[in-house]
Amino acid sequence: MSSSPSTTPPATPASTRAKPANKGEAAADYLDGRLGIYSLAKANLRKIFPDHWSFMLGEICLYTFVIIILTGVYLTLFFKPSMGEVVYNGSYAPLDGIRMSEAYASTINISFEVRGGLLIRQIHHWAAIVFVAAMFVHMMRVFFTGAFRKPREINWVFGFLLLCLGFFDGFMGYSLPDDLLSGTGIRFMEGAVLAVPLVGTYIQMFLFGGEFPGTDIIPRFFTIHVLLIPGVMLGLLVAHLILVFYHKHTQWGGPGKTEKNVVGMPLMPVYMAKAGGFFFLVFGIIAAMSAIASVNPVWAYGPYRPDQVSTDAQPDWYMGFAEGLIRVMPGWEVRAWGHTLNLGVFIPLMLFPLVLALIAAYPFIEGWIIGDKREHHILDRPRNVPVRTGLGAAWITLYVVLLIGGGNDLIATHFHLSLNDITYFVRVGSFVLPIAVFYITKRWCLGLQRRDKEKVLHGRETGVIKRLPHGEFIEVHAQLPQATLHSLTSHEQPQPLELPSEVDENGVARKVGLLTKTRAKLSEGYFGEGGQIPKPTVEEHQEITSGHGHH
């Protein structure tokens, strides 16, 4: 829409912005003009983050993920994801002249020929072990403090998906070297796939490109391990972090902290230094672990052969509970009409995602029971929500009991116990122990609530014994400071839902659905008489403090 080309362009300045003071500002101006970095930095450069040790757990996950990506890229430069057969002639003498796949041979070469290759391999594996462990502990932190409540439920799901993908990528990763141990793991997976009704054999053939083991599974796992799953994880991770920034971090209650603020220190400089530094601390510690502790010494296992196996074959720890399920399940097989339903394998295969789904779905179940539509940014102390804390502890118990089942052979040999007894114990224990732990934990929380109440109303024991004129000995209690009184009493105590009355205002019987009744029952369980100890009121406090001051 310009006028004739002969006219000179008007000499107006491109921008009205003040001249930059130095080259740094000039560079920032350049980027701002193209990327809009000032608007982005305005909200984030001095963003406030609250401080608590438990908030570092998520950071460990992030940093180990970065370490895994960095070392993983290095490993792909040397690893050959091929099941083509070669005869080994490298520097590791015990394997000299032995037939093996190129995948295994190249892993041996990374460990013995490439300088620093073993270190990077071990950092990769150790970081993966720590990654999954940190995700678990991080998830538990979020669970027990109620940090998953609105508005963070979706982010909880993102985190849960990251955990599951972490499992599978870990499994595929340690399957790649094609050593005797990991091949046994793949064989187990094949058996599990075959147990799927109707389509099991088809999935098996399509997955392996033919009969087990074939020559396709390692290259296929490789692509999934290095490209597909990490790609999805990276996307989820970025979304997870964006939401952490967008929601702003949760914080513990206490003086000056409310649902409408976040108290802490700014990203620049404090958390840049602390969080940035923490990356190097995590990396340094994992490097030290990899220098002194061997992990997955594949050269000692030998190459995979379907007719050979080592004793005490174990998956990496995070697959241990699935291993437990498969080991303790009775061998039920239904044979009818020319078909076999292998329940002994198929049931554990279904329970594996179900155990995980239980915890994944929890925020939505709790949200439904409580019916609370408000945002929550102040964390719950675990004792103040005894039912949730009990359920979390029960879930951990189930996990640990199954882990014991997964390591029943190791426990049997290390503690000189009967393997059969351990299996029977796990079969019963996975039902009984979570229930027992639930009740113990819940009562424990209630006890702690009573203790808090006691402290608020009667103060702290000073250890000073006073003798009264009439000879009675008493211990002097000191009033808690107001900040502590506030911290111990500022939490909410929701009241259980009440069912609508049986008849409406016109005297007509009202139909109350089963769902509504269940919800009211559950709500009563959470917040009814047995679910929490009513916290001290101001009146109670005044009555006691205005009296004789102690006792």
Next chain:
Amino acid sequence: MSHDNISDDKLPDAHAASEGHGLPAVADDPFADPGLPAHEPRRTDIDERAAQRAERQVSLLFVTSMLATVGFIASYVAIKPDKLVFIFPLGHVSALNFALGMTLAVALFCIGAGAVHWARTLMSDVEMPAERHPIEADDEVRADVIQQFKTGAAESGFGRRKMIRNTMIGSMAMVPLAGVVLLRDLGPLPEKKLDHTGWIEATPTAPIRLVNMNTDEPMKAEDLAIGSLTFAKPGPSASRPNGLQDSDEDFQQAIAKDALMLVRIQPQDLKDEKSSALGFEGVLAYSKICTHVGCPISLYEQQTHHALCPCHQSTFDLSDGARVIFGPAGHPLPQLKITTDTEGYLVATQDFTVPVGPSFWERSA
């Protein structure tokens, strides 16, 4: 746009503690929020010499990191990959791995320690509050967006022009089928592949010898001591003149199904007649592949005749037709019918009568 003002009904009240029970407001509430505690200065905030000391400590950590990186490069160049070194309490470890790992660890850790120490001693540790904004948009924005969406939807005619809508949904639903079809060549169809093993070539006229896995020699019944366990594979056949060899291209697939476990048990100890008849003078040939999920069974207790799978501890009584006596396996180990040829060597004259390995949907036995 009062986006920044949080409305009280969307947030729980932090002071609900004292008011939540419908009590009259208390004039001097002992539980009231006293507000953020005053900042307590650190030593480095008030003592310049302490601050300078902290500065030197941070720098020292960074310098240590630099030295460690130099050490890393030096180790990489100087230490041979095959050198072992004794380090207490680790024992003999790879010198190169230990040196590279420890120098890298120090180089990284000291950067982290320096940065954290810097933040903790010299950067401001004044806690400050920032406001939170509600995640939910206010009603005005919400109404505006919904209106915009309705306008857009109306302009597209998506709801009104049903033919476009239905054909579009149809095409979008169908096009992924192309991707599904492409997966067909991932592998062959199962057909009857899992029902047979390499022993299928064995017939009464062309038996296949059982060959010792370790010595690659055929075996006679008297070669097997009572109570012993021997692993075996198929000997020469029409398609494999040298027997199954680990240099064969399909060795892994073949051995995954053909591997045998030979035991010799006193005939009077055998509890299952059918199983006993499939053997020869107390020599029984069972599939080595566990019927649970396919691990090779390798542990045998000769006193009890129990074979144990080391993966998931399924236990089979080999004197009783490999009945499952413990563990998660769902059915006995398949047994291969054996006899001897004219020279007295153990041979198979037919395949397993049931599929070996873990069970599957199409398994009819």
